[in-house]
Amino acid sequence: xxxxxxxxxxxxxxxxxxxxxxxxxxxxxxxxxxxxxxxxxxxxxxxxxxxxxxxxxxxxxxxxxxxxxxxxxxxxxxxxxxxxxxxxxxxxxxxxxxxxxxxxxxxxxxxxxxxxxxxxxxxxxxxxxxxxxxxxxxxxxxxxxxxxxxxxxxxxxxxxxxxxxxxxxxxxxxxxxxxxxxxxxxxxxxxxxxxxxxxxxxxxxxxxxxxxxxxxxxxxxxxxxxxxxxxxxxxxxxxxxxxxxxxxxxxxxxxxxxxxxxxxxxxxxxxxxxxxxxxxxxxxxxxxxxxxxxxxxxxxxxxxxxxxxxxxxxxxxxxxxxxxxxxxxxxxxxxxxxxxxxxxxxxxxxxxxxxxxxxxxxxxxxxxxxxxxxxxxxxxxxxxxxxxxxxxxxxxxxxxxxxxxxxxxxxxxxxxxxxxxxxxxxxxxxxxxxxxxxxxxxxxxxxxxxxxxxxxxxxxxxxxxxxxxxxxxxxxxxxxxxxxxxxxxxxxxxxxxxxxxxxxxxxxxxxxxxxxxxxxxxxxxxxxxxxxxxxxxxxxxxxxxxxxxxxxxxxxxxxxx
Numbered sequence: 373x374x375x376x377x378x379x380x381x382x383x384x385x386x387x388x389x390x391x392x393x394x395x396x397x398x399x400x401x402x403x404x405x406x407x408x409x410x411x412x413x414x415x416x417x418x419x420x421x422x423x424x425x426x427x428x429x430x431x432x433x434x435x436x437x438x439x440x441x442x443x444x445x446x447x448x449x450x451x452x453x454x455x456x457x458x459x460x461x462x463x464x465x466x467x468x469x470x471x472x473x474x475x476x477x478x479x480x481x482x483x484x485x486x487x488x489x490x491x492x493x494x495x496x497x498x499x500x501x502x503x504x505x506x507x508x509x510x511x512x513x514x515x516x517x518x519x520x521x522x523x524x525x526x527x528x529x530x531x532x533x534x535x536x537x538x539x540x541x542x543x544x545x546x547x548x549x550x551x552x553x554x555x556x557x558x559x560x561x562x563x564x565x566x567x568x569x570x571x572x573x574x575x576x577x578x579x580x581x582x583x584x585x586x587x588x589x590x591x592x593x594x595x596x597x598x599x600x601x602x603x604x605x606x607x608x609x610x611x612x613x614x615x616x617x618x619x620x621x622x623x624x625x626x627x628x629x630x631x632x633x634x635x636x637x638x639x640x641x642x643x644x645x646x647x648x649x650x651x652x653x654x655x656x657x658x659x660x661x662x663x664x665x666x667x668x669x670x671x672x673x674x675x676x677x678x679x680x681x682x683x684x685x686x687x688x689x690x691x692x693x694x695x696x697x698x699x700x701x702x703x704x705x706x707x708x709x710x711x712x713x714x715x716x717x718x719x720x721x722x723x724x725x726x727x728x729x730x731x732x733x734x735x736x737x738x739x740x741x742x743x744x745x746x747x748x749x750x751x752x753x754x755x756x757x758x759x760x761x762x763x764x765x766x767x768x769x770x771x772x773x774x775x776x777x778x779x780x781x782x783x784x785x786x787x788x789x790x791x792x793x794x795x796x797x798x799x800x801x802x803x804x805x806x807x808x809x810x811x812x813x814x815x816x817x818x819x820x821x822x823x824x825x826x827x828x829x830x831x832x833x834x835x836x837x838x839x840x841x842x843x844x845x846x847x848x849x850x851x852x853x854x855x856x857x858x859x860x861x862x863x864x865x866x867x868x869x870x871x872x873x874x875x876x877x878x879x880x881x882x883x884x885x886x887x888x889x890x891x892x893x894x895x896x897x898x899x900x901x902x903x904x905x906x907x908x909x910x911x912x913x914x915x916x917x918x919x920x921x922x923x924x925x926x927x928x929x930x931x932x933x
Contacts, residue, residue, distance in 0.1 A: 394714035394788055395654060395686025396705065397426035398695070399484070400465075403433065403443045405693050408465040412473050415692070419479050422702055423709030425790075426480040428528055428563075428688065431467060431510065433486035438502040440486075445469075448513035448521045455506060471523050478717040478739050480525035480792060482563055483510055490535045494545035494597055503549075504556055511557050511795075512779075518722060518797045525792060526561030526609070529553070533567055533596040543599035547606075554606040558754035559781035559793055561608045565656065567596045568612040568635045570621060578621040580630035585638050600642035604651055610639040611688065615658035616675060617665035628671055629678035632657070636682025655679040656690040659701055667694075673704035680708065712739050716746055718784040718794040724772065727803040727922050728826015728886055729780065731796070732767040736784045751781040753852075754795055758783070769828040771886075771913075772800035773853060775925045803924040804911060810930040813903040816896040819929060822889055823911055825922065829886040832921055834913040835870055836878045836890050838862045843908055843926045856926040857908050874898075882913075892929075902931050 400415065402408045408415075415427060434440040440456045444467035451458055458464075471481045485506065492499045513521035532550070534541040554562060572591045573582050582588075593599040604610060612635035616628045636655050643651035657675040658667055672689070679687040687708070695701045716738040723730045731750055736743050747762045752770035760768065762785060772778050781795045805822040823834060839857035847855035857863065870879035877890040899907070906928035913921040 391680055392708050392710050393680060393684075393686040394425065394710035394790065395652065396422075396424050396709040397428055397482075397654065397686065397688040398424055398692040398705075399656070399688060399690045400427055400429045400692045402465040403430060403441065403461075403463050404691075406461075406463045408463075409445075409469070412465070412470050414696075415470070416473050416477055416479060418692075418696070418702075419474075420477055420713060422706040423711045423713075424479070424705070425686075425709075425714050426482060426525070426688075427470070427474060427692075428482045428484050429465065429467065429470065430530075431483040431485060432506055434489055434492060434499070434503070434531070436489065437492045437496055437499050440506070448509065450513065451509060452505070455502070467522055475523065475717055478713045478715060478737055480715055482526040482528050482561070483522070483524045484528045484530050486531045487529050488531045488533065488535050493534050494549060495542075500549050500552070504552060507553060507556055511560060514797045520795060520797075523794060524560070525794075526563050527553070527557055528563035528565065528609075528611070530565045532564050533598045537569075537595040539594050541594060541597040543593040543597045543602060546597040547599060547602040550603060550606040554756060558756045558779070558795070559751040559758070559783065560795070561791075561793055562606060563609040563611060563654075564603060564607045566600060566603075566610055566612045566635075566639065567592055567598055568614050568655075570616065570631060573631065573634055574621075578627075580622070580627040580634075582630075582634045585641055588638055589642065600639060601646045604643040604646035604648050607651065609652040609654055610643060612636065612639050612653075612655045613690075614655040614675065614679070615665075615690070617658050617661070617667045617671045619665045625670055625674045629674040629681070632675045632678030633682040634678075636679050636684040640683045652685040653683065654686045654688055655682075655684055656688045659689040659698075659705075660691055660694045667698075667701065669700050669703055672701055673707070676704055676708045714739065714786075714788065715790040715792050716784045716786045718782055718792050720782050720794055720796050722780065722796045722798040724798045724800045726801045726824040726826060727772045727775065727924070728824075728828060729770045729772055729778075729798060729800060730767055730826075731770070731780055731782060733782050733784060734765060734767060736765070738784075738786050741787055745787070747785045749783050749785075751783075754779040754781040769826060771825050771828045771922045772798075773920075774856075774923045775800050775802050802927075803922070804909065804927050806909065806927050806929050809928065810932050811892070811894050811899065812932050813898075813900040814896060814933060816894040816898065818894070819892040820889060821892060821909065823882070823887060823924070825882060825886040825913065827886050829882045829913060829915075829921065830884055832882050832913050832915050833918075834879065834882065834888060834911045836866060836875065836909060836911045838866055839908050839926075840902055840905060849912060849923065850920040853912070853920045853923050855910060855912060855923050857910055862907075899931050903933050904931065906930050 443464040447468040614632040614635040750768040841858040841860040
């Protein structure tokens with residue numbers, strides 16, 4: 373049985389190994405190399421030349437409980453000094469400049485964070501919150517024009533496990549943290565390096581007749597807190613660290629290949645059993661010497677073959693700097709890569725003069741197909757749940773939940789199903805105008821109320837709401853929708869009778885441009901008891917399926933004597 377498994381893998385190798393990958397990446401580790409600012413052009417050129425599609429760059433490394441090192445320039449300008457030093461030895465890289473240079477050539481950049489260490493484990497709740505704060509620093513730093521300071525194509529978590537093998541480590545400590553990261557980054561791509569111990573796969577024999585999927589997954593769960601199947605619920609890219617080279621426990625090229633192949637097969641099986649068969653699998657291949665092992669052109673080549681035979685989407689060289697120092701190692705990396713940079717580059721603008729938001733990705737780029745033939749989908753509130761399916765390239769229209777700052781995410785997909793993501797922050801403008809913004813208590817008068825949303829609200833229903841009781845704390849209407857007035861007897865009166873001679877069109881539908889007008893007609897003396905007070909107005913709206921759509925700001929209408 374065990375011998376037949378190896379024979380099967382070898383047969384598959386001869387039959388399938390000629391399929392190249394269009395998802396090839398390198399890992400760049402500036403903290404090991406010194407100041408790499410001047411090497412950005414070199415990195416881009418090497419990737420273009422060798423068919424590399426993504427740069428994984430180490431941006432942060434935890435060094436202890438609630439502390440770590442930032443290895444990139446603080447371009448955002450708001451790194452908290454209490455979190456740890458910035459490029460303390462002078463080593464590091466200007467991440468913003470790297471992203472700009474890479475994106476100009478459609479090359480993607482993923483930021484790598486070392487999460488835990490032997491001095492701080494996943495059971496440390498304070499440290500996990502600290503890591504969330506650091507991730508927030510990278511994903512929620514914005515320029516004035518609404519583009520990210522660090523327009524990363526994803527976040528990769530390294531050492532996302534209990535450090536140092538032991539038994540009885542709870543995988544939920546890791547999995548639940550991943551769920552928190554997933555919620556924080558929204559639609560951004562989440563990548564994780566997975567422990568892929570050869571002992572766990574093949575320990576005791578090392579003959580490439582591997583332990584069962586269940587045995588391997590249970591072992592990684594108990595020893596390292598990494599349950600690949602649980603993790604696949606939240607992780608977009610699973611990266612088994614399949615490191616093998618000459619001088620290792622495997623003494624033939626076929627066994628090097630078989631081991632990497634098995635890591636890819638089990639990562640794919642984990643994603644499929646978790647209900648996410650489309651998750652990307654990208655094993656990391658050893659391109660360094662260590663632990664008595666020596667990387668060669670042959671071990672790199674066999675490792676890549678194994679990854680592709682195992683159904684992986686691609687492969688990553690670990691590490692870039694050592695390939696630069698050993699140029700022959702580029703050979704197999706390039707040989708199995710589809711030429712060129714193969715992922716699309718989303719380019720997005722937004723406009724939001726009121727609650728209506730237009731998101732325009734039509735100037736996105738792709739190296740091997742026209743932008744007009746790309747597909748696009750929108751996550752208008754960047755909550756990780758896309759509001760549209762894949763559709764032909766074109767602008768998207770939405771309604772912001774409320775005036776103020778919001779973030780939208782856009783994904784662009786090419787004909788080979790390569791997906792890239794970007795985000796934009798915008799400030800939705802006010803949605804309600806009162807003309808005039810006052811009325812006389814004794815004489816009465818009329819106030820025109822203009823509602824402005826946008827094309828996405830056509831045919832949707834609104835309801836005007838007043839309050840004489842102020843704006844705080846407001847009304848919790850639905851999750852994510854707080855009405856900015858206090859509920860009182862006036863609110864109750866309008867809710868019960870929204871349309872009357874006093875309030876015309878207090879509830880109606882938006883027109884073909886997403887606009888509406890209501891009119892308040894105040895009889896003389898009606899509001900005399902409230903003279904000198906502000907009467908605040910807002911509106912809520914529901915979509916065509918009567919789901920919450922938006923809430924306007926609270927506009928004051930002064931009641932004069």
